[in-house]
Amino acid sequence: MKKIVHVLFVCLLAISLAACSNATKPSSPEKQKTADIPTKIDKPVTIEFWHAMTGNLEKTLQTMTQKFNDSQSNITVKLVNQGTYDDLNKKLMAAAKSHTSPVMAQAYEDWMQDYINNDLITDLTPYIQNKTVGWSDSELNDIVQVFRDENSWNNKFYGVPFNKSTEVLYYNTDMFNENNLKAPTTWAELGNAAQTLTKGNVIGMGFENAIGLNFPTWVQQAGGQFVDVDNKKVTFDSEEGKKALTFLNDMVNDKKIARLAGEDNYMSDPFSRGDVAMYIGSSAGISFVEAGAKGKINWATAPLPAGEKASTQFQGTNLVTFNSADDQQKLAAWEFMKFLASKDQTIYWAQNTGYVPVRESALKDPVWLKYIEENPKYAAAEKQFDAGYFFPHLDGAFAMKSAYSTEIQAVLVGKKSVDQGLQDAAKNTQDALDKANK
Amino acid sequence: MNDKPTMKKTMKAILYLIPALLIIGTFSFYPIIKSFFMSFYTDYDYFKDLVFARGLDNYTFIFQDPEFWKSIQNTMIFVIGVVPLSIIISLVIATFLNQKIKFRGLFRTIYFIPFVTSVVAVSIVWRWIFHSQYGVLNYALGFLGISPIKWLSDPDWAMPSLIILAIWKGLGYNIIIFLSGLQNIDKQYYLAARIDGAGAWERFKNITVPLLSSTTFFISIVSIINSFKVFDEVFALFGGQPGPAGSAETIVYYIYNKFYGEWNFGVASAAAYVLLFIIFIFTLIQLYVGKKKVNY
């Protein structure tokens, strides 16, 4: 046995010594491509679009793609479903590593951050600014501001918003009517409603397990700043941060008028069986609550209650183009992105999926107005566009998120005090930020 | 066969081994070696295969990372909690299923079913079994006067819940392997023992256990290796999170997060090698004990 260990060790050492030559780092950054882009597609070009849309979402996307392909003489978009977002993430990583990236894909901002750092995705600014194929200023500014900001890094656009959702308050109208309550609009009202509604087996308020991840929402609602992007400083260990965490902790642990999804995984389950009177969750979940609650409870949605100010995080992916594509393919992808983000298509997409339209003009369009009048549950999300924010574009964003979300959860499951938890969360988040920006 | 290795035998053996070694070499050994190198990359471009600097930073990082130590601790608890119990229970059930009993085929099929049932179904049912309010486990414990336990939402109970699920899930697998091992025991031994008046327990202890030792040896090595690599069960039981407040984060979960989440390929590789090293030590101990105890 000793022999085996010995030999193995020698083997590994030998191989490791044999492969130790360092590459030299490219000294100057790669030349910026000039804004010269082709504006015409002369030959037929086929592009692959990797996505994670399933079921009804996929069918809607297929219909829209078909419509686009029919309208084009030279462009064919081929949709490829790559499973869940997790699977898509892996597959995109594998493809990038083997230099077989698709022309187009859905991507979260976290991923885009890494893609940009590794020079994998295309700066779309030249396309947007192009006189022939681009957007006019008014067309560009028609995209909801928070989505524009989300997709720009150092004033360059790397993506086009696609399937966007936000958090809304779901509430059980039966219970609310019974207690003469209206949908809460402030923290105080939220606390009171939760207190009143908590009786017997019913708990007033529910939070998703991702509450830790959404902690920036609460800090900002309390009037605080989560992170100082310019100085790369985590700033939520503040009066406001403490106020936010104390508010949540009071409801969950002290008064026991709120709970986390915990063992139920998603709040939609306990909510639709009537165990919880209201909860905060993604607007993209409306159709699932609908299916689960059918015949059991009546319910509605409302914008998130506000603290000192309103704040709600936007979720969902954007469309990106990979650098490995050739100029013709990139142009084809740009045409398709433009199509998906056009007023008519973003309305069609929102109507059929429950995501929100990404253009201001779409929100004012009679077709959309009629739709939300008939389906008021879908109206809550767009009412809070002005309060929308996104997690800042920072290296190490993923690690920061897991750092603070673990600590905030630890407080809310009663394992740490508010002060301790907040302090640890801030320290670990700062560490993660520092490590990524060494 | 007390024969000595010779060149001729080695050539012959290589012929037998080539097909398997080619596949395993390409799809396991080669990537493993590659990630070994990667664990020393400190400044690199993963996608262009460029390395600018090497060093031990990744290893220093993980050893200073409390999250990594926590994940090692959780994994150790898991292995110690799962492996012995799982082997004992499945051995006993396999022995039962190998007796002359009625509906033997039916029983075997039933014990096989969890093995093919969809992971989603398994995880949902266990979430219900563990549910603090409606779960059947707390209901049963209620009869014993034990007040409801928050199996899945209390960080202190996350690991025990995970261990229970893993034992259950691994049973079918081990039972199938034990059953095939039991077939290898000559029935004559049992007949002879019966004639000598040995009871069921004695037969189990003196015939089954020793003659099954090579199968048990196999299962214990494989179980330990697989338990150290636990990941799917965590994902299934806690809905993609590593337990409440990270209380069930295992080493592979840590690796997965570093690799696919943070794109920290060097650190992920280093963590994978620390895991490999730990498993390697355990396997050496088992091989050593096995050489002395296993009965061929």
Added chain:
Amino acid sequence: MQKEALSKGFIYLLLILGSLLMLLPFIWMISTSLKAANEVMIMPPKWIPTDIQWGNYIKAWFSAPFAVYSVNSVIVLIASTIGELITTILAAYAFSRINFYGRDIIFSILLGTMMVPGEVLLIPNFVTLSNLGWIDHYQALIVPWLASVFSIFLLRQFFLSIPKELSFAAKIDGCSDFRFLWSVMVPLAKPALITIAILKAIGSWNAFMWPLIVTSSENMRTLPVGLIAFSTDTGTKYELLMAASSMIILPMIILYIVLQKYIIEGVARAGIKG
């Protein structure tokens, strides 16, 4: 004798209790597959649906091209199971019956490859397959799975427990190594081989991540990939997912029922005791 009957009763009791525990998720799965959407997540669970929804099965079947997926799954299962059995038999024989230079070291290294989590191997293997031009072809679904350390190890343990005197006898009869392996060792190891085949078949049949990653076109994908049609990031249509899952696992249960008699019967070993 009375004691014997008592212990038999005890065995039955334990087996039945255990069976219930084993069957629970399976029953939940079937019952959910027949429920309406608003009955799925009720707590405590409702085991018998108020209104049985056979339509779920039809809806599930047409949610993805399951017919194409089935053909692919069968091709991949047969090819990889047969291939693995061959490589396993050959390698296990070498490790158990031939004493060659470096045997223990090679075997340890093989064991070592089991110790690295598959999540780490995914990307490098994708790159290898991509360089071979195999992405989106059957080769990518089959070739990487044609050998398994686990199976080699399992069969080696079996071969080791077959008495060595046998091979001396065979040698005296002028039997070549290769013939001895196929005509004596392989039949003797039938329970182990069937076990390996079953484990392999199920592994291949249920594999999800790998087929998804190495294929891009609908007509190359396998059954489990079809299951993603029922989930989004905000929820899952459990009733359809369970209907599809039930359809997918049925062939495996049948396969087991058919093959289990080989595991149970074992092999008559009269006259060749160790």
